[in-house]
Amino acid sequence: MRHSNLHPHGTTHDCDFTGVDFRYSQFQAFYGTLCADTDFRCCAFVMSSFENANLTNARFAGTYLAGTRLTGANLSGVTWQEESDGVQHTATLPDGTLWTPATDMRRFTDKTHPQYHTTLEKVETLRDTIDWEFPYDLVICDTFKPEQ
Amino acid sequence: MSHNNQAKRYIGNEKFRWKTLDGQDFSHTTSITDGVNHAVNFSQSSLHHCNFEHAELPEGRFLEAEFHHANCKNVNFEHANFNNAKADNADFTHAHLHSLNWQCIGGVSLNHVMFNHANLTNARLAITNMNNVSFQEATLTNAHIGSDERSGRT
Numbered sequence: 445m446r447h448s449n450l451h452p453h454g455t456t457h458d459c460d461f462t463g464v465d466f467r468y469s470q471f472q473a474f475y476g477t478l479c480a481d482t483d484f485r486c487c488a489f490v491m492s493s494f495e496n497a498n499l500t501n502a503r504f505a506g507t508y509l510a511g512t513r514l515t516g517a518n519l520s521g522v523t524w525q526e527e528s529d530g531v532q533h534t535a536t537l538p539d540g541t542l543w544t545p546a547t548d549m550r551r552f553t554d555k556t557h558p559q560y561h562t563t564l565e566k567v568e569t570l571r572d573t574i575d576w577e578f579p580y581d582l583v584i585c586d587t588f589k590p591e592q
Numbered sequence: 593m594s595h596n597n598q599a600k601r602y603i604g605n606e607k608f609r610w611k612t613l614d615g616q617d618f619s620h621t622t623s624i625t626d627g628v629n630h631a632v633n634f635s636q637s638s639l640h641h642c643n644f645e646h647a648e649l650p651e652g653r654f655l656e657a658e659f660h661h662a663n664c665k666n667v668n669f670e671h672a673n674f675n676n677a678k679a680d681n682a683d684f685t686h687a688h689l690h691s692l693n694w695q696c697i698g699g700v701s702l703n704h705v706m707f708n709h710a711n712l713t714n715a716r717l718a719i720t721n722m723n724n725v726s727f728q729e730a731t732l733t734n735a736h737i738g739s740d741e742r743s744g745r746t
Contacts, residue, residue, distance in 0.1 A: 452643075455724065456725070456737070456738075457721070457723045457724075458723060458724050459722050459723070459724065459725040459726065459727065460724075460725070460727065460728055460729050461727050462727075462729075463728055463729045464688075464727045464728070464729065464730045465730070465731045465732065465733055466732050466733070466735065466737075467733045467734075468733055468734045469602040469664070469732055469733065469734060469735040469736070469737060470735075470737075471737045471738050472718075472736075472738030473680045473738045474737055474738050490738075492738070519715070544719055573601055
């Protein structure tokens with residue numbers, strides 16, 4: 445049985461990540477549910493899920509989310525792109541595309557959205573094809589790294 | 593008791609392995625430094641309900657230790673090794689856990705643990721199952737979160 449296809453399970457059930465600073469972290473089989481105000485900038489997710497998660501005001505600029513499930517997630521106030529030093533840092537969305545201001549994120553979250561099922565199919569295909577290894581080379585900048 | 597008035601106590605290196613130490617007070621302790629052995633070793637010990645508050649035990653070894661309900665608030669466990677440790681209901685609030693390595697395999701899970709305001713920068717939490725764990729306002733920059741059990745894919 446493959447790890448992900450039959451069960452939308454991950455590893456972090458009902459954990460509270462509210463306000464956590466996860467910048468540049470890497471996640472395998474992450475299942476986040478309570479992630480309001482969480483800083484996920486420049487993170488990379490593999491085989492992960494935010495299904496039915498509270499992501500209110502979370503920050504995903506520069507984050508790699510290809511293959512990550514977002515069905516039912518509350519994305520109110522989420523930041524997908526931030527500018528730093530004249531460079532835009534943009535999230536890679538679950539279907540592998542880059543976020544743009546025109547992106548309708550409901551196609552990832554809302555089962556009644558007309559593009560939901562076709563989008564989900566792309567996401568699940570990515571889950572099947574993405575290497576389990578972290579996409580280390582996708583860590584693209586030091587812009588959001590905290591001061592040591 | 594004031595922390596500033598708390599006399600620092602030094603604890604040894606190997607004598608804690610395989611011991612039952614439930615309920616003991618290790619608060620404000622620090623590991624001995626003899627030039628060779630720096631890290632205290634609690635591996636395979638039973639540490640339920642122990643008090644480690646404000647202990648300074650960097651690089652400590654807690655492999656397969658069990659410390660359910662332990663008080664680990666404000667501890668320094670930087671670069672410690674917690675592989676396969678069990679710590680249900682432990683409290684790591686405001687703990688310094690920089691580069692902590694905690695890998696759980698074989699069904700070991702982490703339940704009802706608090707890491708609120710803890711610093712887990714560069715930590716590796718390769719834990720298959722985390723349930724009701726709280727990381728509020730924690731710092732996990734450059735952390736590795738999730739499972740390493742790749743055999744689960746097939």
